[in-house]
Structure formats: C-alpha cells, structure tokens
Amino acid sequence: MRELQDRRQAVFKAMKENSIAIFFSGVSKVASEDDFLPFCVNKNFYYLTNIQQEHSALILIKAIGKNSLYLFVDPYDELKEKWTGKRLSFESAGLISGLKNVYSTANFETMVKLALADDNNQYGLIDCVYLDLSSPEQKLRDDLFMKDYAMQLKVAHPNKEIVDIYPSLRDLRMIKSPLEVQNISKAIEKTNSGISYVLRHLKAGQREHVFADYFEMYGRLHDRSKLAFSTIVAAGKNATCLHYPTQNDVVKKSDLVLFDLGYRHQQYCADISRTFPVNGKFTGLQAKVYEAVLAVNKAVINYAKVGLSLKDLQDFTIENLKKQCLRLGLMTIDDDLKKYYYHGVSHHLGLDTHDVAVRDRPLQVGNVITVEPGLYFANHGIGVRIEDNILLTEDGAVNLSKNIIKEMDEIERLMKTRD
Ligand code: GLY
Ligand code: MN
Ligand code: MN
Secondary structure, three states, X not given: OHHHHHHHHHHHHHOOOOEEEEEEOOOOOEEEOOEEOOOOOOHHHHHHHOOOOOOOEEEEEEEOXXXXXXXXXXXXXXXXXXXXXXXXXXXXXXXXXXXXXEEEHHHHHXXXXXXXXXXXXXXXXXXXXXXXXOOXXXXXXXXXXXXXXXXXXXXXXXXXXXXXXXXXXXXXXXXXOHHHHHHXXXXXXXXXXXXXXXXXXXXXXXXXXXXXXXXXXXXXXXXXXXEOOOXXXXXXXXXXXXXXXXXXXXXXXXXXXXXXXXXXXOOEEOOEEEEEEOOOOOOHHHHHXXXXXXXXXXXXXXXXXXXXXXXXXXXXXXXXXXXXXXXXOOOXXXXXXXXXXXXXXXXXXXXOOOOOOOOOOOOOOOOEEXXXXXXXXXXXXXXXXXXXXXXXXXXXXXXXXXXXXXXXXXXXXXXXXXX
C-alpha cells in the first residue's frame, strides 16, 4: 500500500502545477461474437492502482496547492453479474488501491468536464492534461481509442496542452523495488517448478505442444498461474525459429528441445529459456553448441553491471559467441555470426515480459533484465538458448534464476533419475 502511494506521489512529482493525469485500465478485446479474449490490464494503470478490472479509470489532479486522486470502477449491475460474474465493489476497489475516493465510471466524464472547466472550477484553471498515449492500443471504452480521446479533448479544450505521461511511468517502472523483485522471483520460482514438471514428462513420440500443455496445466493447477507470454517448445531444427508457432512436430529421441516459458506472479513476469536433450544425453555436436551458449550466458551475467547499456551486453555477447564458435569449430573465420545468432541478448523484464525501457539508457541499480544468448544451426537441426533473469545491484548482477537447472552434467544426471 505504501509503495502504491509512493508511485502515485512520484507521478504527481512529474506533473506540472495545474494539471490533470488520466489513466485507463482498458477493455477486453473481442474474440468473436459474444466472446472476449482474457482481459489484459493496462500495466501503467495497474502499477498505480493494483486494480485489474476493465472499464476503470484513475484521475490525478495537481492544483490549488494539493494533490487529489479519484478512482472510477463499474457500478454494481445485477444483470451483468448474472452474465459475467462479480465485479469489485467500490469498497473493495478502495481497499485494493488504497484510494479513498472511489466512484462509478458513469461519473468519469462529468468529473473530467468539471476539472477542465475554465470557469467556476474548484481546481482553478487546469491547463495541462496528461494521458498515457504510448501504451499499446489502450481504450477508454469499447468504442474509443486513447488517441481519439486525446483528439476529442484537444477539440473541446484547445487552450489546454495534452502531454504523454508514458515516459514518466516508464522511468518509474524501469527501477524495480524490493517488492517488485520479490514478485519476479516468485514468478521465476514457480516457473522452475513448472520446468521440473515438464522434464519429468519429456520423452520422444509426443508432439511439441504436449510439453507446452504440461507447463501450462501445471501452472493452472498449482495456483492458476497466468503465463507471462505464449509458451515456446521447439524440437530440433524448429528451435532455430525464434517464435516458432506451430509446435505440432513429433519430438524425436535425438532432438534437443528448446523451452522458452514463464509464469506471472501478481502480474510480474518470468522469462526463462532452457534446452534439454530428449534422450537425456547431449550428443557430440549438441554438447559443443550447448557448452558454447552456456559459457556465454555465464560470461554475460558476470559482465553485466550498472553503467553498461544493453548494446554493450549485445556487443560482448557477439564477441564471445564468435570466440566460442571458432574455438569449437562451429564457425570458420569467414562466417558471419549473424547466420547463427540473430536476436538481442537482453531486454528489461517486469509487468511486461518485454518491459518498458529506454533501450540505450545505461543500466541502473534496480533494473531487471534477461540474459539470453543462443546459437542456431539449422543445417545441424540444433537450436540452443539459455535465458536467465538478473537484477542489477551496486555490486554487479544477481542471477534471480540461478536455481533453474542449466549445467550439462546436472541435466543429464537428473534425466537419468526420472523414471
Ligand atoms: N520469450 C520471449 C523472449 O525471450 O524474449
Ligand atoms: Mn524468453
Ligand atoms: Mn526474453
């Protein structure tokens, strides 16, 4: 609760005097007639309210020497409840968010009108409206996109400046608090259990998606864990396609299988990749590639520190993957590493799997990023990626996913003891 208040204070600090900021939780996307995709809350709204219900709004007003906060949620609706279940009462929304002023969304537009009125305004003259203009596809209502709403406000109030508040939220969200790190760590811990469960079932003769199904079912049965992103399971050559979508091939005894997966905890994501041999043993070339990627994974985690940028980590990765590939005879001097490694080594991680960030900003204490080098040899039917999640501290990087199995001998030993 204290932390939510601090976050809202930080937003007020970023706002000019005589301004208002408006955030929306968003709405569910239509899947087809009378069916909706699972609701995915706008993360900036969630970050400031802890509320995950659609059609909700938050208004912050900084004027007449004080800060005022208003939360809007859907009112009780007996018929709606009969169709789609319970919604938050005003009281419970107040408890979850720690906000005192909770009103019906039916009052939202009146409130904005009053706050932006040029005369008789209890807040004096508001001359700046902050909107979250850069979050993905955010809607106020079913029929109104944020950018259209901004346009409407501009037409109705040409004397008021409209400013994107997204950069302030991004900057706040880039630095994770101990509580946020704890949530990410819980997501990683659960992901570790999910991986162990999948490993117990990994065998040849099943289609790839079966192992994604195991991971997803484990999460659902365990504590209804939501996924951080769509689970990737790719065997053999399929692992050289980074976001391999079909997952319908039968896994062979001789395959390496690449898993890229993660659950959420309190909306915070884990993003882990591991690569395992189906028959429990890395063969000659598989072992070489795995060894190369693992060496670089460890080297990057060691190298990562405050002040370096993600580009620095990427340059370091490329240089080291090259060295490894040459040493192991996986590449000739003339080869271009781009043929075998074609993605970034790191991204920020948080409420979004690819979390909000200024990519070229030097790393700061409290950043959480992934380290995910990989090598992909389509000609040999081998793709290996090893992805960990690390926290940047004053003393270097802390590997939050260090408990997830990745040493070759440990994997082989574990897989021997399975049955
Ligand atoms: N799972 C997506 C990624 O690793 O970036
Ligand atoms: Mn990943
Ligand atoms: Mn990743």
